[in-house]
Amino acid sequence: GAGVSQTPSNKVTEKGKYVELRCDPISGHTALYWYRQSLGQGPEFLIYFQGTGAADDSGLPNDRFFAVRPEGSVSTLKIQRTERGDSAVYLCASSFDRVRNEQFFGPGTRLTVL
Amino acid sequence: GENVEQHPSTLSVQEGDSAVIKCTYSDSASNYFPWYKQELGKGPQLIIDIRSNVGEKKDQRIAVTLNKTAKHFSLHITETQPEDSAVYFCAAQDWGSQGNLIFGKGTKLSVKP
Numbered sequence: 001g002a003g004v005s006q007t008p009s010n011k012v013t014e015k016g017k018y019v020e021l022r023c024d025p026i027s028g029h030t031a032l033y034w035y036r037q038s039l040g041q042g043p044e045f046l047i048y049f050q051g052t053g054a055a056d057d058s059g060l061p062n063d064r065f066f067a068v069r070p071e072g073s074v075s076t077l078k079i080q081r082t083e084r085g086d087s088a089v090y091l092c093a094s095s096f097d098r099v100r101n102e103q104f105f106g107p108g109t110r111l112t113v114l
Numbered sequence: 115g116e117n118v119e120q121h122p123s124t125l126s127v128q129e130g131d132s133a134v135i136k137c138t139y140s141d142s143a144s145n146y147f148p149w150y151k152q153e154l155g156k157g158p159q160l161i162i163d164i165r166s167n168v169g170e171k172k173d174q175r176i177a178v179t180l181n182k183t184a185k186h187f188s189l190h191i192t193e194t195q196p197e198d199s200a201v202y203f204c205a206a207q208d209w210g211s212q213g214n215l216i217f218g219k220g221t222k223l224s225v226k227p
Binding site: 004006033040041042043044045048055056058059091098101102103104105106107108 | 118120146148150155156157158159160163203205207212213214215216217218219220
């Protein structure tokens with residue numbers, strides 16, 4: 001079946017602008033995760049959804065970052081008042097559930113803040 | 115919280131040789147250890163994983179070993195091929211942090227033909 005998809009693949013924005021990044025998980029996966037990956041680093045956890053609710057948002061760096069998953073499938077990561085330090089690859093992953101935690105990643109969205 | 119250290123940061127081998135990447139973790143509550151392969155411009159791909167009730171797992175040319183006492187686990191790739199060239203990440207599921215995956219910093223593997 002189809003894997004995790006993310007759109008857009010690349011996003012260039014100006015400092016101070018608002019951006020939305022979309023993730024479409026594997027069908028049937030109830031758990032969804034957002035990560036951020038800086039150059040030369042491993043993925044860094046941002047937020048985890050179980051169904052529609054954000055079960056753990058402890059990785060969000062500040063209140064400019066917010067994510068939703070209103071129907072328990074597609075998720076959107078929203079970044080307000082973007083800063084140059086937000087530039088990174090934003091990865092989405094999904095797993096069947098928290099116990100069967102084999103996480104499958106999407107291709108990522110490369111965000112560049114000028 | 116959990117801390118995962120990964121070594122080496124770069125590894126160059128000749129085609130056909132074996133490659134070994136090692137990781138250590140700090141939290142004894144961690145019980146799930148996946149390995150990911152990431153090619154340039156792509157997302158991480160799960161290649162093998164191991165749970166703490168198993169000491170070793172093998173899938174064709176790839177194997178992972180886990181030493182719970184020493185808190186380290188290793189990825190072994192035998193008969194390396196140029197297409198194995200990529201960045202490899204280890205991770206540990208940290209149940210002390212609500213079960214989030216904590217990743218190492220990665221190992222860039224280059225397989226020379």
